[in-house]
Amino acid sequence: MTAIARTAATGGALDPRFLRWQTSLPVDRRLLSVDCQGSVAHVEGQRRAGLLTDEEARVLTEALRGLPARVAAGEVTLPEDEEDVHMAIESWLRAEVGAVASKLHAGRSRNDQVATDLKLWTRDAVTRLRSTCDALARAAQAWITRHGELAMPAYTHRQVAIPVLARLWIEGGLLDPIARDVALLDAVEQELATSPLGAGAIGGTTLPIDPAVTAAAMGFERPPRNPIDAVGQRDHALLLVFVCTRAAMHLARFATDVVELCADGLMKLGGAIACGSSMMPHKRNPDLFELVRGQAALRQGELVALLTTFHGLGSGYHRDLQQDKQVLFAAVDGLEGCLEMITLGLEHLTPNAEACVAALADGDAIATDLAEALVAGGMAFRDAYQHVGRLVATQRERGERLVDLRAEELVAAGLPASLKDHLDPVESARRRARRYAR
Ligand code: ARG
Numbered sequence: 001m002t003a004i005a006r007t008a009a010t011g012g013a014l015d016p017r018f019l020r021w022q023t024s025l026p027v028d029r030r031l032l033s034v035d036c037q038g039s040v041a042h043v044e045g046q047r048r049a050g051l052l053t054d055e056e057a058r059v060l061t062e063a064l065r066g067l068p069a070r071v072a073a074g075e076v077t078l079p080e081d082e083e084d085v086h087m088a089i090e091s092w093l094r095a096e097v098g099a100v101a102s103k104l105h106a107g108r109s110r111n112d113q114v115a116t117d118l119k120l121w122t123r124d125a126v127t128r129l130r131s132t133c134d135a136l137a138r139a140a141q142a143w144i145t146r147h148g149e150l151a152m153p154a155y156t157h158r159q160v161a162i163p164v165l166a167r168l169w170i171e172g173g174l175l176d177p178i179a180r181d182v183a184l185l186d187a188v189e190q191e192l193a194t195s196p197l198g199a200g201a202i203g204g205t206t207l208p209i210d211p212a213v214t215a216a217a218m219g220f221e222r223p224p225r226n227p228i229d230a231v232g233q234r235d236h237a238l239l240l241v242f243v244c245t246r247a248a249m250h251l252a253r254f255a256t257d258v259v260e261l262c263a264d265g266l267m268k269l270g271g272a273i274a275c276g277s278s279m280m281p282h283k284r285n286p287d288l289f290e291l292v293r294g295q296a297a298l299r300q301g302e303l304v305a306l307l308t309t310f311h312g313l314g315s316g317y318h319r320d321l322q323q324d325k326q327v328l329f330a331a332v333d334g335l336e337g338c339l340e341m342i343t344l345g346l347e348h349l350t351p352n353a354e355a356c357v358a359a360l361a362d363g364d365a366i367a368t369d370l371a372e373a374l375v376a377g378g379m380a381f382r383d384a385y386q387h388v389g390r391l392v393a394t395q396r397e398r399g400e401r402l403v404d405l406r407a408e409e410l411v412a413a414g415l416p417a418s419l420k421d422h423l424d425p426v427e428s429a430r431r432r433a434r435r436y437a438r
Pocket residue numbers: 024028083084110111114317319321322323
């Protein structure tokens with residue numbers, strides 16, 4: 001260890017066991033690229049302030065710009081025995097460019113550095129999530145093109161309720177909720193407008209580095225308004241983890257629909273995404289959808305972990321904040337994986353049209369349409385409702401369904417024979433869906 005952040009006042013060398021335990025390097029090496037981006041901006045700020053010559057700035061910038069690609073190519077390995085990615089990079093830089101590397105950290109602290117890195121990482125994560133959600137929306141639209149006009153039951157209380165078109169199910173159970181989550185990403189982006197760089201450890205710097213210059217170099221709208229808040233707040237991360245949690249919950253609810261529709265035989269999974277049983281030869285299980293449902297629990301745990309990490313802290317930076325990264329990364333990675341799996345799952349999810357029509361008929365899903373047809377003919381709703389309730393009860397006693405009713409039976413029950421024209425659940429699904437055309 002190079003002990004970059006140790007002085008005579010810090011008190012001797014770190015116990016290597018403590019160093020190994022406290023390092024964030026295994027997690028925050030993912031910040032390598034944004035850390036270099038932030039350092040390049042800081043170098044520009046220093047150069048403009050006259051703290052670095054043009055040549056010194058060029059040497060530092062070139063080394064920092066090239067580092068991520070060199071690490072990715074395996075040409076450079078970051079030192080393992082540092083406290084975090086920031087120190088690992090500084091220590092590598094010293095070996096790479098020599099003494100000028102010692103000038104880099106003037107006017108900044110790891111506190112504003114890591115806060116900046118996290119905002120830059122979050123910005124990229126939002127862009128990635130938007131495109132993963134776009135891909136899901138495209139897959140859902142393609143599913144609607146293939147199967148959207150099919151009639152299927154909508155359920156209440158896990159019981160057949162009303163005939164709907166399959167597109168209404170996909171739109172209501174998946175597309176619209178995820179579109180609302182995507183809209184929330186705008187709010188995350190708003191929280192990324194202010195650059196933390198320049199806030200230093202907690203009170204800024206006396207050096208003439210213009211934080212507006214470094215902010216602009218990284219694409220932030222403005223420099224920090226307050227250095228204490230700049231290094232201590234992670235609201236953007238919290239909001240993004242909330243969005244991940246809510247989107248995961250939406251996917252989980254959709255996944256439950258799929259699991260149940262498959263169990264009822266109304267949907268079929270392609271073998272490419274179905275798992276078998278190690279014992280029972282006949283199984284084709286919806287593991288993809290169950291795993292997506294299970295992931296929602298992890299997202300909720302992450303949201304609580306982040307809230308609980310923050311809630312006991314005073315203002316400014318505290319080392320507790322180090323654990324924000326593993327939570328944020330897990331939430332974003334986890335959601336991305338689930339979005340991708342649902343996108344894939346939709347390709348291999350096929351409705352069973354005959355089973356859907358049979359479920360609509362067997363479940364007397366047409367009952368409400370019948371009552372409403374009577375209302376349209378002038379009957380009060382409560383009377384119509386009771387009439388149809390009696391029809392359902394008699395038909396069930398006879399082992400029959402509403403769709404089996406014959407005109408004479410309707411007339412014998414004191415109802416118009418024309419009600420016979422309202423018994424088709426597929427027609428009902430189409431009629432109902434017209435109002436929700438897109
Ligand atoms: N590894 C630390 C983190 O992720 C970097 C900041 C360290 N700052 C400090 N004052 N020890 O939060």
